[in-house]
Amino acid sequence: MPPLLSFESLVTVIVVVVVVVVVLIALIVLLRGIKVAKPDEAIIVTSRQRPLKPGEAHAQTGEPSLHETENAGQRVVFGSRVFVKPIVEAHFKLSLRSRQLNVQATAQTKDAITIKVNAVAVVKVGGSESMVRAAAQRFLNQQDQIETSTEEVLSGSVRSIVGQLTVTEIITNRQALQGQVLDAVRESLDVQGLQIDTLQIKEIDDDNGYIRDLGRAEAARVKQVAEVAESVARRTSEEARIEADQAVAEQQRKLDLRNAEIQKETDKARAEASASRPLAEAISQQEVIAQQEITAGKRVGLRKQELDAEIRAVADADAYSLEKKAQADAAAAVAAANAERDRRKAVAEAVEAEGLAERNRRRSAAEATEAEGIAEKNRRIAAAEALRAEGEAEANSIRVKGAAEAEATLAKAEALEERADDLLRQQIIAELPAIVRAASEPLAAIANMTVISSDGSGAEQVGGNVSSQLATSMQIVKDLVGIDIAEIVTGRITGEAAGRGFAAASSGRASIVTPPATDPTP
Template structure:
């Protein structure tokens, strides 16, 4: 068991040692990036002839390569070789006394040479962010110095030369710090007044005039060329149209001739076909005629003969039937005549009897006096009262709203009869009321009226009067 524990402890220790060794190796093995320079220090400086110490020999510079940094003995420092954009704005006076404002942009970086990297590391290793401000100051001074030696025209017309002079003026100061200027461009040049604007106006006016003249000349030349081209195009189009018209005419004539020839050939072919069809039709007609003679005419002749014989037989039968019908009609006419004479005699006898009856009634009516007429009227009054009261028999339940009670029904019937007698008087001229009054003169009027009223009242009682319901 102790052996197992020792073996495990040894394995863990070995793993720890390997891990420490791997971490140490990873930290000691350094590879420089493309935009980076490694400054490795820690080696002892070498001595040169004369006993002096070479301080640079103790520093190694690694650019775009790899190096092994000894743990506990060496230290590696990173220096960026990336380009930096420096914006420069200065105000300076030119040699001809014009105050100018200039803007420029420069691309500055640490040089790629070992010596330049060593100089930059000695000056900016711990303050690389100060490179921008330092470069800006150097370039501003160089820009002022160069502007003071040039005229405004030189600055404006040859900016490339101006930028090169600024670089030449600043290159020594930059190189002493391990810095190099990749590019320098003048962005703008301005002044406080209108000097720069007026400076270019004569030249601008001249150029504008030349441009207008050149433009006018070019427009005139272009117009003339266009006109000539248009004329040539029109002439060419005319020739083309004439040629197309000639070709179209010839084509139309040839097409018409071809169509006429084709139509003539088709007409001849159709005529030949018609002739052949006519011959075939004639042959078919002859054949059909012979077939009709065989199939129709001969059977028709036989049928005609048979029809004639049948018609003779039917005619004879009809003649016989007509004779029999004539004899029967004559017998029927004699019978009808006899019945008519008998019916006429009976009708005449009946009419004579009716006439005698009517004559007797008329003579009897002429002999009627007022008493007989009154008797007939009194016989008719109950029927009239019955017809007046008939609508009440169709009423199931009747409510009378009156203080008179049931006597109102009799009064209504009496009123209806009075209106009926008035209607008879207006239609026939017979005054039933006057007739009754004249018949009752000399007698007890009250007794007669009571008798008449009793007769009138007796008739409604015989009819079916609906049950009366007192008004609520």
């Protein structure tokens, strides 16, 4: 069991505990007694009252006392810390914030017109200790009455000032109205510890439309001036716009002209470029045509030689064939005549032998028939001679006929040779469409042709080129073979050739006359 504390020790502990408790209470009281004022509020500290003698300086303000008795125990603190003594002092807070008021007042003006004035005011408690004390005396426990009280004061001042002015003065000089109202309420508000930061007249109106009618004439004049100014401005703007449009149109016209010139030059260059290729092709085609014309001339000459050769070959072949045929016929006729003669001779010899045999046979029969046998012999010999002569005459006739036919064939060949040019001309006439077609093929092969001409005769020049090419082809044929196609076309050469051919054919006909046969009968 622990030993018990002695009395002294117990007293010491109690004293320590009491001291600690007292210290804690003192700290709590001290902490609770420290007050801090916000920036928009003031703290008023009050204590016991004591009277001041007249002329004695105030303990807080240092100003001389105006009265024999004054609350010397009040302190006002703005935005700082203050210690309020417990039990002997008390503190109160008063808001210093601004308050916005809507002031509405209805009053008659100097010219007996009832108007309504709406204004906006900003009011607050003054920032000096005296104004705070004055406001605290009136509104400390009813701070929400500051707005109502101030609105009433301002409304009364506005009505009072409006009654001294006309409507025109009020409307035209609102600043003067505001100044007079502020001057009228400033003293009254200072007594209450309040001050007005600003006052603005928001609206002035009336129920009968007087103010509206008052401004109608001026509004009409202003509207008219505005309309005139607007019309002038619109006209000036329109004129400026028209001038700008004209300038733009002029520039556009210049641009269009320039573009047209550029387009014209471009089209011209494009046309020249487009025409140069057909022109080069045409020149190339002309060269080809020239070569073709030379080739055609050579072909015509070669064809002429071929025709000459063919005609001569045909004539020679016909003449040779006729001559061979005539010789063969003559040889056959001679052979036939000789054969007939030999046959007849053989017959005659056989007859003669038969006669001789008969004569010998009959010689023994009768001498009387000897003369008859000799006569028969002679007769038969004469017949054989006649037959031989007839064969020779027939052979001569066939030979003469063959010679005549050979001469006729030669004459026909000569006539054909003379008619070779005519035949060649006829052949050229037959080939003339092909020659014209060959001359026009290079132009027909051109797909597109652009004719550039300054006098409008480009198309005629194209036709002239074709005619010139045909004329050149005809001249080449004439130079090569000596034949004028133009004369052939007109028909003169054809008629002359037909006449010469008919004459040659007539002169070439030969009548073959067969000599009369010699009667072998004596």
